[in-house]
Amino acid sequence: MKYTKPKTLSRRQLISRAGALGGILLTGCDSNIYTPPTIRGGLMGVADVLTMASQRFLLSDQALVQEHDINEITKNFPVWNQSNPEDEDYQRLRRGSFAEWRLPVGGLVNQPISLSLEDLKRFPKRTQITSHICEQGWSAIAQWTGAPLIKILEAAGGVKPEARYVVIDAYGGWYEGYDMFDVVHPQTILAYGMNGKDLPQGNGAPVRLRVERHCGYKQLKFIKSIQVVSSMDGFGRGTGGLNSDFDFHWYAGA
Amino acid sequence: MQRHSEQIVSDNSKLKNSMEWIQRHSYNARICHWVTVISFGYLFWSGLMIFLQFPELYWGKVGFQGHPAVFRLSDWGLSWDQADALGDRRWGRNYHYLFAWVFAFNGIAYLGWNVWQKKFYKKMFPQREEFQLSHIKTDIQNHLQFKAPAGETAKSYNFLQKMSYLIVLFVLFPFMFITGFAQMPAFTAILPELIDIFGGRQTARTLHVVCTLLLVLFLIVHIMEVFIAGARNQIRSMITGKYAISTETNE
Numbered sequence: 001m002k003y004t005k006p007k008t009l010s011r012r013q014l015i016s017r018a019g020a021l022g023g024i025l026l027t028g029c030d031s032n033i034y035t036p037p038t039i040r041g042g043l044m045g046v047a048d049v050l051t052m053a054s055q056r057f058l059l060s061d062q063a064l065v066q067e068h069d070i071n072e073i074t075k076n077f078p079v080w081n082q083s084n085p086e087d088e089d090y091q092r093l094r095r096g097s098f099a100e101w102r103l104p105v106g107g108l109v110n111q112p113i114s115l116s117l118e119d120l121k122r123f124p125k126r127t128q129i130t131s132h133i134c135e136q137g138w139s140a141i142a143q144w145t146g147a148p149l150i151k152i153l154e155a156a157g158g159v160k161p162e163a164r165y166v167v168i169d170a171y172g173g174w175y176e177g178y179d180m181f182d183v184v185h186p187q188t189i190l191a192y193g194m195n196g197k198d199l200p201q202g203n204g205a206p207v208r209l210r211v212e213r214h215c216g217y218k219q220l221k222f223i224k225s226i227q228v229v230s231s232m233d234g235f236g237r238g239t240g241g242l243n244s245d246f247d248f249h250w251y252a253g254a
Numbered sequence: 255m256q257r258h259s260e261q262i263v264s265d266n267s268k269l270k271n272s273m274e275w276i277q278r279h280s281y282n283a284r285i286c287h288w289v290t291v292i293s294f295g296y297l298f299w300s301g302l303m304i305f306l307q308f309p310e311l312y313w314g315k316v317g318f319q320g321h322p323a324v325f326r327l328s329d330w331g332l333s334w335d336q337a338d339a340l341g342d343r344r345w346g347r348n349y350h351y352l353f354a355w356v357f358a359f360n361g362i363a364y365l366g367w368n369v370w371q372k373k374f375y376k377k378m379f380p381q382r383e384e385f386q387l388s389h390i391k392t393d394i395q396n397h398l399q400f401k402a403p404a405g406e407t408a409k410s411y412n413f414l415q416k417m418s419y420l421i422v423l424f425v426l427f428p429f430m431f432i433t434g435f436a437q438m439p440a441f442t443a444i445l446p447e448l449i450d451i452f453g454g455r456q457t458a459r460t461l462h463v464v465c466t467l468l469l470v471l472f473l474i475v476h477i478m479e480v481f482i483a484g485a486r487n488q489i490r491s492m493i494t495g496k497y498a499i500s501t502e503t504n505e
Contacts, residue, residue, distance in 0.1 A: 044348055047352040065446070130442070137304070139317060214440075
């Protein structure tokens with residue numbers, strides 16, 4: 001049994017990363033990393049904050065998640081939930097092998113951009129073999145290759161000072177918000193490769209998110225667009241994502 | 255033998271001569287007991303609601319439908335779809351986490367109240383003479399014959415009782431938390447070693463369920479014993495703290 005010892009990102013590296021974005025990505029010293037966008041009422045909200053704050057405190061060194069050995073990769077990685085969104089645009093893109101797919105990166109960035117799949121593959125790539133952990137109870141191991149989300153925001157000129165969340169929309173109607181604490185994590189990538197091949201249809205082609213410290217339902221598939229915002233108000237019920245709109249935990253570190 | 259003499263509250267003047275009242279449970283033990291009852295109830299039920307929507311257990315690092323399982327509910331007569339319809343993990347997950355916090359704070363309060371108190375060790379931990387084989391043998395015999403303790407022996411917990419309480423408090427309860435943490439994605443970064451101890455999160459999940467069954471087994475025996483020893487007296491003592499001892503049947 002062998003796995004790569006997780007490396008810890010030093011504070012200096014973090015600060016230099018943040019510096020590249022004009023010092024505006026808040027990483028570990030900001031109180032808003034401890035609470036979800038909307039705190040639910042009553043005891044449920046108290047429990048949410050206790051869970052998120054205690055785990056974020058323990059995660060504040062931005063340590064990498066455990067990476068597995070190549071021979072531990074699961075052979076029949078499950079396809080769960082949506083495997084082929086019934087969306088006209090998506091179907092058209094799929095028939096064209098996603099050559100026409102464009103990823104707009106907008107909102108509170110200094111220089112909105114739109115990336116093709118080829119553009120995305122030109123970013124410094126990161127490959128990681130990690131566990132995909134579904135809140136239902138199942139888990140499987142796969143190798144993911146993609147571009148770090150932070151590099152994409154850097155390419156868009158960095159984010160504006162009031163930026164707090166990155167909202168990702170997906171074909172098929174899902175959307176999810178992520179706070180900057182997760183965005184700056186080096187293993188947070190837009191994955192276009194799985195187990196050395198292009199990302200398969202059922203696993204979210206052409207591009208899905210890997211945000212490794214969370215349950216499966218935060219690993220959005222079939223990515224459509226990225227926007228940086230200051231608040232989750234106005235998106236769905238305003239809870240921060242479709243899962244939490246349905247009353248699942250927004251913070252899904254568990 | 256003068257055991258727990260400081261806890262004895264003689265109230266014989268108002269009662270029949272054959273009865274003696276002792277202060278059995280402290281204020282804090284009674285509060286923590288009933289908070290445990292409520293939170294364990296919620297934790298068990300919410301856990302079941304989560305489990306029913308994925309009613310298979312695996313061993314090792316990975317597990318999913320189609321992967322070799324160590325337990326499948328469908329082998330026991332309830333199909334995947336039937337179980338799924340009975341479960342509700344949206345409700346289950348919310349309440350599981352809420353009451354895990356209640357349970358944790360309750361446990362911390364209980365330990366905080368008690369670990370510095372000498373009488374806690376006297377009440378909960380077996381004394382030297384109780385480890386003698388003959389003593390344990392008598393204890394087992396009494397249990398097998400469903401003989402309720404009376405008189406002097408009823409004033410304190412017996413050996414098997416103490417051991418089972420200690421195992422629940424200091425082994426099974428912490429184990430539930432540890433196996434719970436080992437299933438959480440955040441712990442792949444916080445403490446991956448915790449997952450490796452079990453050889454994978456799926457093993458931790460399976461052991462979480464096994465440990466639940468052990469706790470349920472304890473609960474069944476616990477409730478049975480309450481009835482054998484006299485439900486009214488036992489339950490009253492966990493509410494008011496006062497426990498009646500019949501001195502006539504003193505051995």
